[in-house]
Amino acid sequence: MSWTTSADLRVQVQRLWDRGELLRASVSEAVVWPLRLTLKAPAANDLSDRFEAVRDWVRAVAGTPHVRIEWRDWTHRVQGKQRLPAAVWLDSLQDALAVIEQARAAERYQALWQQAATAQPALLPWLSKRPLQVLDLADRWDRLLAVVAWLRAHPRPTVYLRQVDMPGVDSKFIESHRGVLAEWLDLALPPEAIDAAATGVAQFAHRYGFLDKPVRLRFRLLDPTLPSLPGCQGLPDVTLDAASFAELTLPVARVFITENETNFLAFPPVAKAIVIFGAGYGWESLTRARWLHSCDLCYWGDIDTHGFAILDQLRSHFPQVASFLMDRETLLTHRAQWGEEPEPARHDLARLTIEEAALYDELRFDRIQPRLRLEQERIGYRWFGDSLNRISATSH
Numbered sequence: 231m232s233w234t235t236s237a238d239l240r241v242q243v244q245r246l247w248d249r250g251e252l253l254r255a256s257v258s259e260a261v262v263w264p265l266r267l268t269l270k271a272p273a274a275n276d277l278s279d280r281f282e283a284v285r286d287w288v289r290a291v292a293g294t295p296h297v298r299i300e301w302r303d304w305t306h307r308v309q310g311k312q313r314l315p316a317a318v319w320l321d322s323l324q325d326a327l328a329v330i331e332q333a334r335a336a337e338r339y340q341a342l343w344q345q346a347a348t349a350q351p352a353l354l355p356w357l358s359k360r361p362l363q364v365l366d367l368a369d370r371w372d373r374l375l376a377v378v379a380w381l382r383a384h385p386r387p388t389v390y391l392r393q394v395d396m397p398g399v400d401s402k403f404i405e406s407h408r409g410v411l412a413e414w415l416d417l418a419l420p421p422e423a424i425d426a427a428a429t430g431v432a433q434f435a436h437r438y439g440f441l442d443k444p445v446r447l448r449f450r451l452l453d454p455t456l457p458s459l460p461g462c463q464g465l466p467d468v469t470l471d472a473a474s475f476a477e478l479t480l481p482v483a484r485v486f487i488t489e490n491e492t493n494f495l496a497f498p499p500v501a502k503a504i505v506i507f508g509a510g511y512g513w514e515s516l517t518r519a520r521w522l523h524s525c526d527l528c529y530w531g532d533i534d535t536h537g538f539a540i541l542d543q544l545r546s547h548f549p550q551v552a553s554f555l556m557d558r559e560t561l562l563t564h565r566a567q568w569g570e571e572p573e574p575a576r577h578d579l580a581r582l583t584i585e586e587a588a589l590y591d592e593l594r595f596d597r598i599q600p601r602l603r604l605e606q607e608r609i610g611y612r613w614f615g616d617s618l619n620r621i622s623a624t625s626h
């Protein structure tokens with residue numbers, strides 16, 4: 231039996247709520263009333279074959295609270311004159327909310343809407359687009375509006391989030407709500423107060439003019455004859471902020487980049503070379519170091535789809551970068567060390583060489599083994615040393 235039940239009618243109203251339509255209707259004319267619900271009723275032959283079931287169905291639908299039933303009179307050849315529901319209507323928003331018991335939630339939404347309309351009317355399109363999220367944020371509403379008001383009064387403040395001083399608002403609150411605040415600030419702030427080039431939650435501070443903690447780059451000198459910082463002897467492990475790293479004037483011919491800290495620490499001496507530990511920062515931080523563009527760059531990542539995706543991304547900043555130990559021979563030689571990549575990348579990569587692209591395709595299309603990966607730290611140290619000697623023997 232596929233006749234519409236009283237529970238089915240409630241599900242239809244619940245869907246209107248889940249899509250935000252009823253909340254939008256509480257502050258606008260988003261829904262035209264009365265609203266007709268979908269009703270699948272018994273057919274004529276059901277009156278003959280299942281008369282008792284039809285009569286029970288009529289009683290159940292007729293007993294559905296807060297809806298209006300439109301009736302149709304039938305004259306059946308066996309059962310005679312019958313009166314069956316032909317349509318079900320919601321006459322008002324109040325009736326719809328009563329069906330799913332959400333009248334108080336709608337009142338709460340209306341109050342939050344009015345509060346935003348008074349304090350930050352530019353946010354109303356967001357409230358209309360994400361009405362259910364408005365209710366989720368109800369207990370933090372005052373504080374979120376306060377952050378927007380503060381930034382409107384102090385555009386591009388050039389202070390750390392820790393220095394924003396508002397009752398009930400601290401840096402952790404702002405950081406944990408960067409997603410919604412970014413959407414709000416983009417609506418509420420003038421264009422000149424927003425750095426449109428800074429995108430994503432990670433660049434929230436930069437986008438709206440806050441100071442951000444400096445990105446730090448970690449590297450090791452691989453040549454003891456290279457000039458170093460005072461007090462640093464041998465092959466020091468150095469960490470600098472990105473701006474200071476960019477101003478270095480080291481006479482370096484080759485730069486290795488590795489994502490694995492153990493490989494970074496175990497990297498042997500190489501003439502006129504340094505190694506950079508690539509974990510924990512984006513490649514944008516390296517682009518400030520213009521001197522890197524005159525060096526031979528070698529990237530050593532895992533032999534898996536994400537390793538090649540990182541290489542591809544690095545080449546968008548440094549087209550001259552070469553891959554190191556990310557080849558098919560290295561992969562096949564270390565079969566005993568193979569592992570599994572949890573979530574392989576599948577998208578096309580435009581900046582790989584012919585050989586790299588061929589291996590990437592074998593990995594992403596599972597042609598050798600499903601989800602295959604070879605982590606860089608699993609490559610034999612002798613194999614690594616021999617490969618390093620070969621490229622070190624080449625001239626700059």
